[in-house]
Amino acid sequence: PESTSFTSESPIKATVAAGTLTVTGVATGTSYITVTMTKNGSTLKKQILTASIIANHSVPKANLNTWLAGLPANDKNTPYKINITGLTESDIQQQENGQLKQGTLRAILQSNSTKYVDLSSTTLPAIESIKAALAGCSSLIRAPAIPSGVKNMSDCFSGCSNLQSPVVIPNGVENMWGTFQDCTSLTTAPELPSTLSGTNGCGLVRTFSGCTSLTQAPSSIPSGVTNMNYCFNGCSKLSTVPDLPVNVTSIVCVFNGCKINGTTVYIYGLIENSSDCDNAFAGNPRVFVRVEFHETGMALESADGWDDQNMAFGLIP
Incomplete structure (x- = not known):
């Protein structure tokens, strides 16, 4: 061909020098570059290139x-x-x-x-x-x-x-109350720092509540956390959950609406009042809970949202 010309979508700029096509600009995404070859004033070929930038x-x-x-x-x-x-x-x-x-x-x-x-x-x-x-x-x-x-x-x-x-949470972070609440596209939770506690141990209240795409929870809960109310509430795709450590004393709606089915959940904390564990496992297909303290099991059985047909508890051996 006698000449080759390039046109492109703004703000992408396409130029050619020494046979090399260079694409510049500030955009990100898919842009289209039209290459036109001519001879004797007539178009020989027109080709559209797709540039992913x-x-x-x-x-x-x-x-x-x-x-x-x-x-x-x-x-x-x-x-x-x-x-x-x-x-x-x-x-x-x-x-x-x-x-x-x-x-x-x-x-x-x-x-x-x-x-x-x-x-x-x-x-x-x-x-x-x-x-x-x-x-x-x-x-x-x-x-x-x-x-x-x-x-x-x-x-x-x-x-x-x-x-x-997920973002990496550095050690030193103490409070994550509601940090990722209603992040409906988040699929993987970050690992939690050992320093996490929050005011009166409330550092994980509502942290992942409403994360409807979450399939992977943190592998462990820091020992300084005592209140996990609503932490994973409404995480409808979450089927595997971490053990609840010894200092946890309140778990209202903690796994409410999750997808725990045939999974054993270990609770090492002492929970004495049913009001501190209302609807902790409500809405799950079937869950078996092992507890460290008999009082915790009694509180769970007396709490709202406990279904004797789909839920059962036993002591940790």
């Missing part, structure tokens, strides 16, 4: 809103992968008259909700509390890294309905 972009936080606003909407399978630089404490959360306010990062992501993002290359600032830092950010596909020094992660990713990959 996943780029890691480094964007200063100060420019993030403008940068996202200028991008086309994408889908959850092709998120924009971003390393956000220059994050500070006020970007994560703010205080006004003693009340917690939404940080600027959360506000930016929520205002650009049609731009799905992968923040796995971003690290949050090393501050003690990242409470509700990204709550309700439905465009978040992969979470940012959590640095050492963070202690409070309560509600951090609550309502991030498209969050797919």
Whole structure:
């Protein structure tokens, strides 16, 4: 052919030099490049190439809103992968008259909700509390890294309905109350740090509640946790659950609505009141519970939601 020309979708740019096709731009996802070859003014051949582009972009936080606003909407399978630089404490959360306010990062992501993002290359600032830092950010596909020094992660990713990959929780984190609540796309729970306890041992209350796609729970529960109320409530695909450690004393709705069937659950804690274990296993097809203390078994049998036909308990030998 006498000439070959390239056209492409904005903001992708396709150029050719020395026989090499180069594709540049800021987009992520599938783009189409049309190659047209001509001779004597007539088109010999037109070919459409498909380019699948996943780029890691480094964007200063100060420019993030403008940068996202200028991008086309994408889908959850092709998120924009971003390393956000220059994050500070006020970007994560703010205080006004003693009340917690939404940080600027959360506000930016929520205002650009049609731009799905992968923040796995971003690290949050090393501050003690990242409470509700990204709550309700439905465009978040992969979470940012959590640095050492963070202690409070309560509600951090609550309502991030498209969050797919678990984040590594560093040792030192003490409170995960509601951290992943209603993360309906999360399939695998992260491992829990040994430092987890929370105020009055409530560090795992509602942590994974409403995670309807969760199939893998943490392999173990830290010994400092005493209250696990609603921890896995509504995890309708969860069939295997961890043992409950010796300090656990309250498990209201802990596995309510899960898919435990023919599985043995071990409870090593002393639970004396039925009100502390109401509906702990309600809605499960069949479950056998082994307990360390006879009092725990008696409390379970007296609790609401205990079905004698589908549930049974025995002492741990």
